[in-house]
Amino acid sequence: MANEIYENLAAALKKYDKEGIADLAKKAVEEKADPLKAMDALTVAIREVGDAFEKEELWLPDLIGAAAAMQCAMPILEEEIVRTGSTKTSIGTFVIGTVFGDIHSIGITMVSTLAIAAGFDVHNLGINVKAEDFVNAVKEKKADILGLSALLTLTMAEQKKVIDLLKEEGIREQVKVIIGGGAITQDFADSIGADGYSPTAPGGVEWMREIVKSS
Numbered sequence: 045m046a047n048e049i050y051e052n053l054a055a056a057l058k059k060y061d062k063e064g065i066a067d068l069a070k071k072a073v074e075e076k077a078d079p080l081k082a083m084d085a086l087t088v089a090i091r092e093v094g095d096a097f098e099k100e101e102l103w104l105p106d107l108i109g110a111a112a113a114m115q116c117a118m119p120i121l122e123e124e125i126v127r128t129g130s131t132k133t134s135i136g137t138f139v140i141g142t143v144f145g146d147i148h149s150i151g152i153t154m155v156s157t158l159a160i161a162a163g164f165d166v167h168n169l170g171i172n173v174k175a176e177d178f179v180n181a182v183k184e185k186k187a188d189i190l191g192l193s194a195l196l197t198l199t200m201a202e203q204k205k206v207i208d209l210l211k212e213e214g215i216r217e218q219v220k221v222i223i224g225g226g227a228i229t230q231d232f233a234d235s236i237g238a239d240g241y242s243p244t245a246p247g248g249v250e251w252m253r254e255i256v257k258s259s
């Protein structure tokens with residue numbers, strides 16, 4: 045039964061069926077399906093749409109349709125993740141955003157949701173965030189961890205720019221930086237001096253929990 049709901053969610057995303065996918069997400073919650081598995085099924089499906097776009101089998105309106113459908117299901121699943129995982133006291137302060145020039149938002153929404161559920165005080169700066177704005181937010185919020193997302197090969201360099209600016213401002217040692225996003229690899233993370241990298245939102249939040257535990 046549960047597997048069927050994940051398959052149906054993926055199928056609704058591929059049909060860009062905004063109403064149907066929201067109903068299925070509600071059904072998944074009602075039937076106590078695992079919201080993380082539901083998100084995983086949607087992530088796999090939207091990546092398949094992305095792959096077809098790369099091969100020119102689908103076009104930009106398809107990406108937009110798939111993203112719109114995904115964003116109809118996500119808030120319902122996120123609410124369930126936060127509801128079942130939320131803790132009262134903050135275990136650390138986390139600032140996250142997608143770097144300048146990049147408007148992909150679904151990945152940071154997932155990381156933010158899981159971080160809230162894990163007990164972090166989360167400040168999601170959104171998309172297209174300039175290096176200065178990341179650095180200012182780290183100072184203002186006294187962030188323990190900064191998360192940077194980049195989905196485009198073209199915007200990966202912005203992650204380095206943020207880390208360099210933290211160094212210039214003399215606050216690099218005060219904050220741990222974790223990076224992620226479709227284009228990112230561990231080698232790239234090492235090359236720009238990031239503290240952490242994860243290809244997945246749950247993996248990233250697990251790393252964050254370990255960091256605050258050991259500090």
Ligand code: B12
Binds near residue numbers: 107146149150154226
């Ligand atoms: C949906 C989508 C869009 C939507 C975005 C809507 C939105 N609100 O986000 C729209 C239609 C707007 C869009 C636009 C574009 N897109 Co687009 N898009 C995608 C698509 C299909 C899915 C992205 C997504 O949301 N995935 C689902 C989420 C959950 O996955 P994710 O973001 O990777 O996040 C996961 C992990 O990476 C990780 N993670 C992410 N961030 C972080 C951060 C931290 C700190 C951590 C720890 C982990 C982490 O956690 C998440 C879950 O586990 C991808 C294909 C793909 N394979 O990703 C292309 C893709 C990213 N897009 C691409 C392109 C080319 C574009 C455009 C340039 C198209 C165009 N010609 O205009 C524009 C770029 C505009 C811009 N300046 O940013 C290319 C990028 C190629 C490249 N390497 O540079 C891709 C790979 C498609 C392709 N195969 O060609 N896109």
